[in-house]
Amino acid sequence: MEVREAVPADADAIRHVHVESITELGREAYAQEQVDAWAAGCRSADYTASIEADDSVFVVAEDDGDVAGFASLEYDTPDGDGTDAVAEITGVYVHPAVARRGVGSKLYAALERRARGWGAETLELSASLNAVPFYESLGYERVGRYSHEFSSHESTGVEGDVVEMRTEL
Incomplete structure (x- = not known):
């Protein structure tokens, strides 16, 4: 299993x-x-734009030439107001065939290394x-819980709870 930077292909x-x-x-x-809504x-997500974005990292786990998972991270530069540098994990997903086999942990580790390299002090x-x-x-510690609209691109009105979490690096 190799974790590498994602490319548009x-x-x-x-x-x-x-x-x-x-x-x-x-x-x-x-x-x-x-x-279903999630x-x-x-279908409408622009993965290529996310892969090419300057303020983010997008990595994939590849197993025998096939993408088995992916993860993404965005970084917010502090504005000089004394707040901590924060990076946000925007997703860690693995194919169900390799779930609970360490793929997600390897993807996460790649994101954490990058966040540390950016000088992030907190991951959310x-x-x-x-x-x-x-x-x-x-x-990670739970910070809060809120209702999220799934598939916001299509305004389905279907909601579900998600948990806000954070950790200090």
């Missing part, structure tokens, strides 16, 4: 992993209507309910 494979991860693993914590957002994220135990195992 990975976009379709990333979309496939994203949909499969949501539709299979999301059912552990959400109703089918919520899972996965629907993948919004976790789906099924991902909370994964992040807690990495030292």
